[in-house]
Amino acid sequence: MRAYTRDLERLILWSVVVRKKALSSLTVEDCEAYKDSLNAPLASFTGPKRPRTSGRWRPFAPEGLSADSQAYAVRVLRAAFAWLVEVRYLAGNPWSAVHEPATVTRELSVQVHRALPASLWTRVREALDVRCDGISGDNVESDDESRQWRAARAATILMGDSGLRRAEAALARREDLRLAEVAGDGRASRSPSPRSPSPPTSSRSVESAGSVESGRGPSSVWTLTVIGKRRKQRTVPVSGATVAALRAHWQDRAHDFDAPHANGPLIAPLWIPATRTARERHDAQTDEGPYSVDAFGRLVRMAVQRLARKSAALADFSTDDVVQLANTSAHAFRHTFGTRAVARDMPTDVEQAILGHASLQTTSIYVRAERRRVLEAAARYYDEDAE
Template sequence: MVERPLGPAHPVALERGYTIKDFTALRAYVQRIEPAVIARTWYDPDEDPHAATPGAMERHLTRMLDTLVQLAMAHGSAVLADHLRASIRQHGQPKLTAVTFRMVTEAAQLAAVPPHPDHPIGAWLRPRVTRRLKGEGIGTLGELVAFCNRRGASWWRSIPRIGRGRARAIVSWLRRQQIALGLTVDPDVDSVEQDGRPLVAAELVEVVPDSNPSGTTSSRLTLAPLERLSVPHALSGAEGENRSAAFCYIQAKHDLDAVRAYLNRYRDQPKTLRAYTKELERFLLWAVVLRGKAMSDLRVDDCEAYKDFLKRPDPRFVGERFARHSPRWRPFASGAAGAASLSADSQRYAVRALRAAFAWWVDVRYLAGNPWTAVNDPPVIRRASAMRIERALPADLWRRLRVELDVRCADERAVQWRAVRAAILLMGDSGLRREEAASALRENLKASVYGTPGRPVWELTIVGKGQRERTVPVSAAALQALRGHWADRGRGFDETVTGQASSGPLLAPVIIPWTVPSRRRHRQGQGGGQSPFSPRVRTGSSEAGYTADGLNRLIGRMLKGLVETMDGLSLDERVLLGQANAHAFRHTFGTQSVADEVPVDVVQKVLGHASLQTTTIYVQAEKQRVVEEVARYYAGVAARQTAP
């Protein structure tokens, strides 16, 4: 049943601490439900002392009934008042039916107060919903409206057991109370979706220059990502001052066409495409909205102004992370403090990405010149280490984690643990990046010709960073974990029924969540008549593997469970394991292999580093041990010198 907000409370009820759950419980009491059942169903003894015993519960409900009857006799019709007085004279207390109870509550509501933003949500929403909302830090009606407006149409997804139906009922009630609350629920909060996308976000959005250029940031800007972006003709660049007069090699009528033509070069490099799209749409939105110029009208001073903008973006360009189709999407994601603060490295990356894009537009004769050539890169600190490997697991913790994973996977129902074990061992024993592990295919995993019957060696060929192909060894433990994971998927790891070599992603979800994006991604592999959360058995090309982000989320979620339940961990080890992500196991391989005296050039080839200098960072991981050993030696020398 949908948990709908009920009717308003009245002044006496609010003064006495009555809430909507009291009215619901009183209705059950009038219908002869036992007080013990009422206390167990609608109340929490820790928060409601009057529900501690059946007697206390009955006294509370009786007092509340008397209060409502007095209000009904004072504010209700003469006929109702006469009926109640007669019932009291005859029975000593009012005897109510379902009809007369409704009449009493309606009469009592004549003295009702409207909801207020400071009212606790427990006075207006049912207890189960109230507890779940409080879990997100929502305590009042005003905080609930602010939460909905901040999160948009998917505000309810982060709250356990608040589904679309309950969320729609809550938002519908809030909309009816907007005048009383003095607050507005944004139009897209409960928008209708089609194929997982809100219909309010289906149209192109035309962005216009800021109408409040005085420097204040109170006004809300209309912004949209590149695929939904529309620009007024005057700012489109169709007649830009920097447009080349020579024959143009691309069919671009305006700046948006030119941007899309440039990004099309990276259609086969998803990570690069995503990064360049982010930088170009940020710059284009800044130029049109805050600078009031077309991109092909910008000069050196404009580029310098954007470089300053990157140091502290306009707060209206910053927001929480939302899907790109959401009207609440913003070009910059807010940090922990609520504001975007780009690092010097990110600022330099943005400038270099824009300089390269403008250089290409000049090469294809869309632009006459590149103003970014006269702009210096933001200064950055030259770090001794380009990578942060402090999340790599120590040898002892890495060994105990492997043992614990084997224990967790022993249960036949532990399909998620077996998927996590296969992923962790593949990255931790072969040094794969999470993107490489997610895209690894069974047909590219083969027994090496350099192995022997007594000591077989397996090799996996992958395409890594920079579209460079490399072959990495796969451990026997990882192979065994992959076989268990494939068995959970209903697949034969070594061969199919037809005797042909197996194919498909090495890692793939066994349990598909019943969400629109998951159903859309795995639609071909869904079987009919199965439970929404039952394992989906897929075969051949219809099976979709994990995405890199999905694999990272799965590993992070399961590691948090280990932090809470794994025995024998010190506080420091729990912190380290809780901070580990998928990439930490690649660093674990690099650190442990170097510590075990595997030649650095071999580690370089396995990890796929273009430079040996990058791999030597793992040699530095032994620096702490070296310093500690030498310090121990110094202490011994000093002790011998002072000995008599």
């Protein structure tokens, strides 16, 4: 939906400013001209990336769009105009006569290399716990800083332990997090009242919270229902450590995570930026508003980058580890879940269901990447042995 909005905004701006026409008056020739402009946008339409609310915002980057992005834009506009015809806003769809730019069909790829190795993922979680306890090297974090670290920890572990996409994690809600009872035949049933006593919310207890949560016995597991790509609903498992981190974050927000009928965003800003857009968005909420998708991504990315720059807990990390953390995005933690799931022998079809992949072929990329890592490690071992 965000991509559709972006491409329609670009076309409307171009139509009004360049062609001086309403969207409903565009012809096939106009659409062809716009398609050509995607490769080399007018100078007045380009500029460095700026916030959408900035007066210096421009719809295109200076280099224009890649061939793949141009073809995608044409497909989006063709579909959008088809809908406008269907609802009788337009009499015809000029984009149906416009061909997509020629592109090369590339081999399916997922940036698995961005996943954190298991040891690095463990130490990142330990470093987050240290920061959440208010410790920063020889300094002590302020209460506000510690609360922000706890929000970042909850967001990071939620993605890394459940394989959620950034938007799915940002929009996840408490009422969709339930306790599922696993029957003797291995099937799970959702508990209608998924509340349990709150364990200690000390940051130090989060890493061991899996054992605390499992105190209910091996027949129960926390599950979260989300709406993913293509508006498909799916349910993913949530680790005990994630639930403990969420409890601590909810306590910072002065909410009871385990209260009957608790609801609202799982992760929400502790304070609202003093910008007009942020104020308007949160004032419009009937309850506490969630992070926007981009802000959620920044929360995770900036926390990991700060760890890479300053954390004393990372002093024993290699240079390669620090470089990887400095370039880690929120989406990398989804890949981290995918690679760890394969390493722990999770069935590929189960992993596919959790990650929400439309095709098993996509999920299999993690399997191939794990096999390649094993072979590379074995090759290094035998090379060293030969020496």
